Amino acid sequence: MAGRVLVVDDVTTNRVLMAELLERKYYDVEEARNAREALQKARANPPDIAIVDVMMPGMNGYDLCREMKRDPLLADVPIVICTTLDTRDERRAGIEAGADDFLTKPVRPVSLFARIRSLLRMKAMTDELRLRDETLRDLAMEGFSPSALEPPPGAHIVGLTSAAGAGPLKDMLEARLDVRVEIVCEPRDTFRLLEASAPEAVLVDALGFPGFSSDFCSAVRQQSGGRHAALLTIVDVDDAATAAACLDAGANDYVMAPVDPSELAARLRTQLRYKAYADFLRESVRDGLKQAVTDPLTGLRNRRYLDAHLPRLVSRAREHRQALAVLAFDLDRFKAVNDTFGHAAGDAVLREFARRLTDNIRTVDLAARLGGEEFVVALPDATLETARIAGERVRAAVEAPGFAHEGRPIPVTVSVGVAGLHGPEDDATAMLARADAALYQAKQTGRNRVILEAA
Ligand SMILES: [Mg+2]
Known part of the structure; x- marks a missing residue:
């Protein structure tokens, strides 16, 4: 339907x-x-x-x-x-x-x-964004909607019109709305401004450009600075076809000429509100989701993400008949770092470790901090041997060059356990448990080493 x-x-x-x-x-x-x-x-x-x-x-x-x-x-x-x-x-x-x-x-x-x-x-866009976030759903139930949002003060508006229309259009808008209007008289100049500043709104006076077509609206939508801008056109009162084509090409609204200044201002205000609402939803979804899956100290994924994502990596590996391996890391004697150098130094070590870790794995690998000084990396399409080499590379990168905080050198090494995905009965939990057992062996046999899971 x-x-x-x-x-x-x-x-x-x-x-x-x-x-x-x-x-x-x-x-x-x-x-x-x-x-x-x-x-x-x-x-x-x-x-x-x-x-x-x-x-x-x-x-x-x-x-x-x-x-x-x-x-x-x-x-x-x-x-x-x-x-x-x-x-x-x-x-x-x-x-x-x-x-x-x-x-x-x-x-x-x-x-x-x-x-x-x-x-x-x-509506489909705002519905979709809201569905992706529970907090946003709650906000909606509390009556949070576009009408509850005031457009941002001093919104930047790009107006495209003929040279003759430039002054009047700017004055008309600035007299009625709290906006900053920048006028251009060449369609191409619009794109330059979009690129430079991502304005809140673009207002196009089609009457100023004989042969104007909705292609202009499509082009605005294709440019990154124009994708989320409010886009309004002014069209001749007899030209409903162009108005409709512009809406289909991505314009949000149109006003018929001769223009009633109050109507234009009211429509522009409505669209600025919608844009503020959509921006708010987009930011909330982005930041909300990001926060939910990120370890704030290191910027790596957190345990919640690993728990949700590792089973997916397992299914994908099975589906594509590819290998999959995990590395379990634990910084050696980390408690002593905190006790001797303080927690600020400890945090700095964890951040620096995360940096060296990501520098020494592939971008497709998934690195997560489970908490404390424990980390896990999942390596899609990697055999046990490939994973061991990656683990060894990280271990060596931690050993040298040494760590320091505020000029004081800090001794840091890491122990590593390696496990791979095996038969059809194997799963994410069992694989992690074997990597942990190997890590325990590494600790028992002197630390600062990489140990493979028991064969
Ligand atoms: Mg009636």
Whole structure:
């Protein structure tokens, strides 16, 4: 199914026409005759998008919109307001009520579907990011949504327009929003600025460029500095086709010319908010996941990651009929380092050991600190002998050059146990246990040596 759409209109004919239009494009449609019914149905089963009529008896479309944006369960549902009243005040009222978009009846299918696709794309992105992190899911339940975020002050906006339009556009935006506008008059210059500064938003006045096409929007999206920017176009009121093509090419919104400054400002503010929200989600997911799997002292993976990942390496090795080996490391007499030189010195030794360790293994190898002075490296596609050589290389790199902290030399050596993956009964836990037993042997037989698992 393309997506679930809730259509809210008090006039039966309007609902039926809209439903038919949507169903032809394989959207799953639910109808509501008024705002109350809409809230009921949306709460029972939140839609992917809502198309809401303004003039309805009882609660009107704007109030429904506000109500939905206040409800944590529904705050993320994009809302398109639909009305016959095509005035600037109406459009502004819709956007201020939190509507994500505004269409005029009779609705042109090309605009309708382009809007829906663009809004669903954004919703899919935020949904996906949120699903990946429990904290974010909790935040969403506490009502954290784009409308709760103010766009960052002094947001950097790149405006592409004709030489004649440059001054007016800059003044128009800076008078209404807390933004810093940089104007360019050549499409190519936009890319230079994107490269240099990754602006919060890009606003393109298509009217200034005869022959302008949606390819420009695709190009902005392909550039790293433009991938996550809010992208808006200004198109001629008669050129719905270009507007729709731009949305499909990755633009977030458009404004029809002649431009109503307040509408442009309101739409830009909405998009800046969405961008701030998406940035927040992306950062949280990235940092949240990173923290969860990283040892903060050394930057290596932690035990939790190793426990989750080693079984996967085992299955992969079986699947591809490849070898797999593990090395278990333990710094010799590390307690004495802490006792004699202090914990700061001990931490410095652990960090330096981690550095030498990663310098002496391959990038495909997985290095983890289990805690204290214990480390494990998993070596995909490595035989016992290859692993022994790698272990020996690390042991030698630890032995010399020596370690020092604040000018005082510290004696550091490491013992190493090696184990490989064997028959079909073998698994990650058993392999680690054998590497540990070999490590124990290394300790027993004088330390600072590499010992293979018992044959
Ligand atoms: Mg109505």
